[in-house]
Amino acid sequence: MNSSAVLDASKAGDGLVGDSSLTEAKQANYIKVDEAPKFDLESYIANYKGRTRFERLFLIGKCSTVLSLDALRLAVAEAKSGKDVERYEQAVEALKQAAPHDPDAVLDQRWVDVTKQTVRAETDKLEHELKGYKNNLIKESIRMGTDDLASHYHAVGDLASASKAYARLKDNCTTPSHFAVMHLKTINVAIDRGDWFGVLQAVARYRSGPKPEDDQSKNAAKISSASGLAQLGQGNYLDAANQFLGAEPTLGDSYNEVLTANDVAVYGGLCALASMDRNELQRRVLENSQFRNYLELEPHIRRAISFFCNSKFRSCLDILEEYKADYLLDIHLQRHIAALYNQIRTKSIQQYAVPFSRVSLDAMAKVFAPKVVGGIASPTKIGSPFVQELIKLIENGTLDARIDLEKGLLVSKQTDLRKDVIKEALDSVEEYVNEAHLRLIRTNLVNAGIEIRVTPGPMAAEELAGRTPW
Incomplete structure (x- = not known):
């Protein structure tokens, strides 16, 4: 897949008011x-409304060589249908380039x-x-x-002023419905700003504050998605x-205006794949x-x-x-795809090696580096990209194994179970001998007619009840 080149995004924020630039793209290079993506651009963007429509179109226009012109034309039209002049100027400049x-x-200077x-x-x-x-x-x-x-302010792109205005709004809210609407709008502005800490703060306030019973379930999905x-x-x-x-x-x-149910499936699925083991994925995702x-x-x-x-x-x-x-053309996923895919691949290599004490590098390469097996390079050579990947995983402690290049094997560093079994057996024997010795002493004392007096103390009750340790 040809998606490695990085473009300079320094001009993406030209002419923007404060922090009203794109949610994700403003923070990193495109x-x-x-x-070509699998989605149809017009069908895809029809699922969204509000400011995220422009942000998604602009990101696609800046990043996709296939959809660039179509996306930027739609971005210009979207910006011109609103009141955010800076976004319109930004889209026109990008299309001009x-x-x-x-x-x-x-x-269109007259419109501006x-x-x-x-x-x-x-x-x-x-x-x-x-x-x-x-x-x-x-x-x-x-x-x-105030609302x-x-x-x-939100509509014209002055997100900093919108955030401050919503912060002042709470002093005049009187019903649970007022508070719920205020928190949701605060969350939306914070998302547009890329202020993730602010989003989590507003989510916490919503969850701990008063909520109207009739629309609690309706907003619960929004709150979880925003969080x-x-x-x-x-x-x-x-x-x-x-x-x-x-x-x-x-x-x-x-x-x-933020995301769709399809986005929840993709974001949740990828994050779960990157962070959960197979048992958790089965139980918490597939069986959910x-x-x-x-x-x-x-x-x-x-x-x-x-x-x-x-x-x-x-x-x-x-x-x-x-x-x-x-x-890579998703406004929220783009800068996380490399990390997510890397974590999923690393977990796959770990899980693949778990059942084996040793496994052939050729067999692993057929699963994790099929292009290498196709003749580009031998997976058993030290300079092979796949072997270098394994070496890095071993060096950082992710993979507890060693590589036998002479035999072309990945050998797991398994503990010697035989030693553990022998140690457990010896410990059990020692415990049995000690207990038997104490029981013999007690039997001999009883046979000799020696009375065992119970000394008052914390153990007296147990001894009187016949639960003397020996």
């Missing part, structure tokens, strides 16, 4: 993806000027209204005015898997009736996990490689 003569690559003027007027209007509400000391009006202003996304963003793959696996199966398309609803949307993820649980590691890795281009 990865160039030459292979990719296709200088494209009609959409020309900045009119939109800026409209945004400024609307901001002034909302701030003036909120000031009046505060002067009148009407709590509900203050809450609604309108925060939503406006899983934050853990994924921080690289905590096991915690992310736990959150996604616990998501209620009621998400549907109710949270497509709640998560099964998500896996049905992405059957290849379910197949990959099933293959891993059944020790069919080559089939599992082939499926993941087949969909790698799709995942």
Whole structure:
């Protein structure tokens, strides 16, 4: 798969207000993806709404050599349908670099000027209204005015101001429904900012705060998904898997301003594969009736996990490689794919070697390095990429084994079970001899008519009850 080249993303944040740039792409370089993904662009992006539509289109446009122009044209149209001028300028500039003569690559300065003027007027209007509400000391009006202003900031891309406005909103919330809506909106802004710590804080406040009974189940799936996304963003793959696996199966398309149910299946499945052993995967993923609803949307993820649980590691890795281009074009997965795939591959090698005291390098190479077996290099040579990979795993303690290059074997460092059995037998004999000796002493004392007096103390009750140690 040709997806190794890295493009400079330094221009991706030009013209953006504060931290209103792309959620993931702003934090790292873009990865160039030459292979065509399996999804249809228009069908894929139709599953999303809100700011994430632009972010996903822009990332695909910057990274995919196959879909670049189509994605950037759609990104320009998406930005122009909103009120975030900086995003529109950013998309036009990116399209201009990719296709200088494209009609959409020309900045519509009139639209920019009119939109800026409209945004400024609307901001002034909302701030003036909120000031009046505060002067009148009407709590509900203050809450609604603050919420309108925060939503406006979010829409125009001023995420820092939106976050501050939502933080002030809590002082005027009076019902569980108000608090729930406030926390969800705070979470959405934090996700758009890439502020994963802020997401987890808001999730914790939502879970510990008052919640309306009628929509608790509806929001529970959103909260678990947002928490899983934050853990994924921080690289905590096991915690992310736990959150996604616990998501209620009621998400549907109710949270497509952030992610879809398909995303939950992919994110949760990959994180689980990277962080759980086969028993956990079988019990907590494949046999999880709640998560099964998500896996049905992405059957290849379910197949990959099933293959891993059944020790069919080559089939599992082939499926993941087949969909790698799709995942590299995902706004939240891109910068984690290398780590996730590496952990899954390392776990596969570990699990493959577990049942054997020694295993042929040729046999392992057929599973984990089929291209090597095809004639590029011998897997038994010290310079082979596969052997070098094994050496690194041994050096860092991941694989408890040694390599016998002369015989072409991977030899596990198993403990000498014979010594352990002998030691356990000797310990048992010694314990038996001591107990028998004490019983003989007691028998001799009884036969001699010697009375055993019980000395008052903590052991007296046990001795009187006939439970004398010897």
